[in-house]
Amino acid sequence: MMNTPTAQGSEAAVTSAAQAHSEIVSGQTKSVAASLPMRVAIIGAGHGGTALLDGLHQIGTVEIVGIADRNPSAPGLTRAHELNVPVYDRVADLIQHRDHHLVMDVTGDPTMESVLHEQVPVGTAILSGQASRLLWTLVQHESLLQAELLHAEKLAGIGSFAAGIAHDMNNPLQLILGLAENLIDETDLDAVHTQARDIIEAVKRTSAICRDLTSYSRRGSLNQDSLISINSKLDEALKIARYAVALQDIEIRKRYQPDVVVKGNPDELLHVFVNLITNAVQAMADQGTLTLETAVTTGATQVRVSDTGCGIPSELLDRIFEPFFTTKPPGSGTGLGLYNIKSVIHHMNGTIAVESQVGRGSTFTLTFPSGSASGERSARP
Numbered sequence: 001m002m003n004t005p006t007a008q009g010s011e012a013a014v015t016s017a018a019q020a021h022s023e024i025v026s027g028q029t030k031s032v033a034a035s036l037p038m039r040v041a042i043i044g045a046g047h048g049g050t051a052l053l054d055g056l057h058q059i060g061t062v063e064i065v066g067i068a069d070r071n072p073s074a075p076g077l078t079r080a081h082e083l084n085v086p087v088y089d090r091v092a093d094l095i096q097h098r099d100h101h102l103v104m105d106v107t108g109d110p111t112m113e114s115v116l117h118e119q120v121p122v123g124t125a126i127l128s129g130q131a132s133r134l135l136w137t138l139v140q141h142e143s144l145l146q147a148e149l150l151h152a153e154k155l156a157g158i159g160s161f162a163a164g165i166a167h168d169m170n171n172p173l174q175l176i177l178g179l180a181e182n183l184i185d186e187t188d189l190d191a192v193h194t195q196a197r198d199i200i201e202a203v204k205r206t207s208a209i210c211r212d213l214t215s216y217s218r219r220g221s222l223n224q225d226s227l228i229s230i231n232s233k234l235d236e237a238l239k240i241a242r243y244a245v246a247l248q249d250i251e252i253r254k255r256y257q258p259d260v261v262v263k264g265n266p267d268e269l270l271h272v273f274v275n276l277i278t279n280a281v282q283a284m285a286d287q288g289t290l291t292l293e294t295a296v297t298t299g300a301t302q303v304r305v306s307d308t309g310c311g312i313p314s315e316l317l318d319r320i321f322e323p324f325f326t327t328k329p330p331g332s333g334t335g336l337g338l339y340n341i342k343s344v345i346h347h348m349n350g351t352i353a354v355e356s357q358v359g360r361g362s363t364f365t366l367t368f369p370s371g372s373a374s375g376e377r378s379a380r381p
Contacts, residue, residue: 037063039100043091043116044107045069045076052106057083057347068094069107082225082263084349084369095120104132169209172202213243228269230260230294230303237273238292245281255293262301262368264348272344275337276305276364283309283362301370306363312356320354 038061042049045067053076056062067080068088080087088094091112095103096119103120105112105128113128120126127135179195179202186192238252262269280290288308295302312320319325323339345352349369356362 037061038102039063039065041065041094041100041103042067042076043069043095043103043105043112045071045074045080046106046108047075048106048108049074050076050079052104053079053083053085057085057349065100066094091115092119100124102127104128104135106132169206172205175199175202213240225264226266227261227263228266230262230301231256231258233266233269234273234292234294234303237270237277240270240274241277241281245278247281249287250281250284251289253289253291255291257295260294260296260301262348262350264368265344268344269348272341272366273303273305275341279337280305280307280309280362283307283311285309288361296370299370301368303366303368304363306361308361311358311360312354312362313358314356317354317356321352 040056040062042052042056042064045053046069049067049069053064053067056064064080064083064085066086066088067076068091069077070091072089077087095116102125103116105116105126113126116126116128176199179199183192183195186195234254234256238247241247277290277292284290284307291304291306293302293304293306295304321338321342325339326337342352345366345368351367353365353367354362355365
């Protein structure tokens with residue numbers, strides 16, 4: 001149970017919490033997104049600290065400068081290492097830094113509040129007790145809203161798959177119908193067996209379509225992180241994207257470096273790749289070259305999705321990641337695709353950049369920290 005501060009201290013802490021959350025929420029807008037991030041230190045790495053760590057890490061305008069706990073085996077410390085967040089053995093070493101704006105105490109230790117007020121530098125806000133719980137509730141709520149937004153945008157995008165799905169399912173269904181009609185009058189047993197096998201294969205193709213779409217549309221868990229084979233995930237995204245856009249006249253070039261893996265949520269990363277590939281093909285008006293590249297450099301893993309399409313005007317490049325901004329005609333996009341992509345990439349501790357020339361095409365570059373030297377064979381697709 002968290003310590004409840006005094007009435008005066010609680011009022012000040014709640015005010016700090018409201019101000020902190022206000023800045024976090026407004027950080028989704030362009031004005032605050034261009035400002036320096038809020039630097040936060042977390043005291044306590046138990047279940048509450050771990051959950052707070054995951055929640056704050058998803059917010060682009062928050063930088064977690066470190067986490068500390070007296071228990072070296074606390075679960076939040078392990079999670080911090082995974083997120084490349086600095087870990088401190090001593091609370092004093094973390095809170096005496098002068099480069100953070102907010103210190104959050106989630107230890108539940110009644111003596112910690114007085115320690116913080118004595119050692120935290122002047123000008124740094126402190127949240128503990130019920131005020132800390134309040135801010136965590138707000139952060140958790142916002143994280144859930146972000147997940148719902150991603151899932152809603154994914155489902156909205158599936159609506160654009162309708163024509164491709166109908167075409168891909170109609171072909172095997174027509175084959176099944178024709179073969180079944182032939183079997184009515186067929187007397188040759190060998191011919192019956194051959195046509196029965198063809199029917200089985202056609203049903204398997206139809207089932208594969210349903211399986212791909214069901215897997216893509218499912219709701220992913222916020223903490224479902226694992227090692228992901230980037231090359232395999234790009235190939236899977238190509239299979240899904242063909243339902244939304246015509247790939248027949250698109251030249252696809254794959255420049256994959258072997259054994260490329262990152263750590264993250266496989267479902268969310270698949271959604272990122274499907275969106276980038278779909279956008280690239282739509283920018284080429286169904287004719288051009290789509291290039292998919294993966295590479296591992298010193299300390300980083302990169303993924304590039306390039307097209308030879310219409311390009312993006314330079315005056316719009318600073319706006320394409322804004323929520324609800326789109327250059328597509330009304331009814332052709334939600335305006336949330338690139339916004340959600342950037343949120344997912346940031347949650348994976350990565351970055352996304354774009355280079356574009358009008359009339360020549362665009363290249364989106366995703367950069368992730370190299371979190372594992374494991375090869376592709378040990379990664380999950």
